[in-house]
Amino acid sequence: MKKLLLTPKKIIFLTIFVSIIIVFRASIFAADNDIILNADSIVYDGIENNIIATGKVIATKDDIVLKSEKAIYYTKTKVIRLLNNIKLTKNKIKLTCDNIVADFKDKTIKANGNIKFSYEDIVATSKEAIYSLKEDKLLLKGKATAWQKDDKLTGENIIIFIKSKKIQTEGRTKVILSPERLKE
Numbered sequence: 001m002k003k004l005l006l007t008p009k010k011i012i013f014l015t016i017f018v019s020i021i022i023v024f025r026a027s028i029f030a031a032d033n034d035i036i037l038n039a040d041s042i043v044y045d046g047i048e049n050n051i052i053a054t055g056k057v058i059a060t061k062d063d064i065v066l067k068s069e070k071a072i073y074y075t076k077t078k079v080i081r082l083l084n085n086i087k088l089t090k091n092k093i094k095l096t097c098d099n100i101v102a103d104f105k106d107k108t109i110k111a112n113g114n115i116k117f118s119y120e121d122i123v124a125t126s127k128e129a130i131y132s133l134k135e136d137k138l139l140l141k142g143k144a145t146a147w148q149k150d151d152k153l154t155g156e157n158i159i160i161f162i163k164s165k166k167i168q169t170e171g172r173t174k175v176i177l178s179p180e181r182l183k184e
Helices: 008-028 179-183
Strands: 036-038 041-045 050-061 064-074 079-090 093-103 108-119 122-132 137-148 151-161 166-176
Touching (some): 050 079, 093 122, 122 151
Antiparallel strands (some): 036 050, 093 108, 137 151, 151 166
16 A cells, blocks of 8 residues: 655645635635636636636626626725626626626726617617616716617717616717607
């Protein structure tokens, strides 16, 4: 029978490995409703205290699901940056874009690049979006356009209040009302 020899190098390696696993699991799967990350590859950077996930990334926080090809989670600040082909879902809300920075301490999600948003019968597009989780409202910035059924609204900025389905604009605005809406 072979004896397992634990050399000082092996002990150091095992200690570091177990420490990384403990920190990694605590950072991602913490009991205080932190973020859960799934990906093809996850690397923990112990010096920067960041987690880098690549390949079919799925990040979950409470009822929010974020999907992308790459994510960087900053464990100290509770901020996650997702890159490339982002899909966000939260209950009936769907948002796609190029990049997202979600700050769960401030309860804000900032998206940019090719924003497409949908919620029930509201559909919208813009260059940038800021979603306030606290206020449950979405600010669409830069050539924003929203449709509700056959009605169309365009403006520099559009604010969608999710719960009340109220839509407000800022700046020069144009609205096209459908014939059905005019009959009401």
